[in-house]
Amino acid sequence: xxxxxxxxxxxxxxxxxxxxxxxxxxxxxxxxxxxxxxxxxxxxxxxxxxxxxxxxxxxxxxxxxxxxxxxxxxxxxxxxxxxxxxxxxxxxxxxxxxxxxxxxxxxxxxxxxxxxxxxxxxxxxxxxxxxxxxxxxxxxxxxxxxxxxxxxxx
Numbered sequence: 001x002x003x004x005x006x007x008x009x010x011x012x013x014x015x016x017x018x019x020x021x022x023x024x025x026x027x028x029x030x031x032x033x034x035x036x037x038x039x040x041x042x043x044x045x046x047x048x049x050x051x052x053x054x055x056x057x058x059x060x061x062x063x064x065x066x067x068x069x070x071x072x073x074x075x076x077x078x079x080x081x082x083x084x085x086x087x088x089x090x091x092x093x094x095x096x097x098x099x100x101x102x103x104x105x106x107x108x109x110x111x112x113x114x115x116x117x118x119x120x121x122x123x124x125x126x127x128x129x130x131x132x133x134x135x136x137x138x139x140x141x142x143x144x145x146x147x148x149x150x151x152x153x154x
Contacts, residue, residue, distance in 0.1 A: 014045040032117045042141045043101045049148040084147045093140040
């Protein structure tokens with residue numbers, strides 16, 4: 001149980017830092033790297049929460065884990081999400097977050113236009129990241145963390 005608490009504490013720290021970066025630092029500095037770093041950190045916190053849930057369920061012999069992260073995520077969505085009251089909208093936001101971070105990693109170019117970060121893929125397909133969208137991802141991560149925190153009560 002200590003291992004779960006450590007991971008939850010780490011996720012809380014990451015989310016608090018991302019919150020500070022989004023609400024306090026970015027409005028003053030307006031540097032796109034702050035939003036992009038916040039997005040990566042939010043993803044890390046969400047991955048921690050999903051990992052905690054999967055490991056907890058595995059320890060209690062409710063699921064089987066795989067070496068493939070996509071298979072584990074599918075298990076999370078199909079077998080664990082409803083148990084932890086994670087909604088379909090939150091799952092869609094998680095998938096969108098993971099996809100956006102992946103596009104950012106593979107991106108050949110990013111620039112700011114009208115307070116929006118435009119991420120161009122290799123095929124020059126634009127993906128837009130706004131402050132509001134980042135705040136939405138942050139809220140989803142806070143909700144998932146809160147629901148993961150309830151693990152000690154199960």
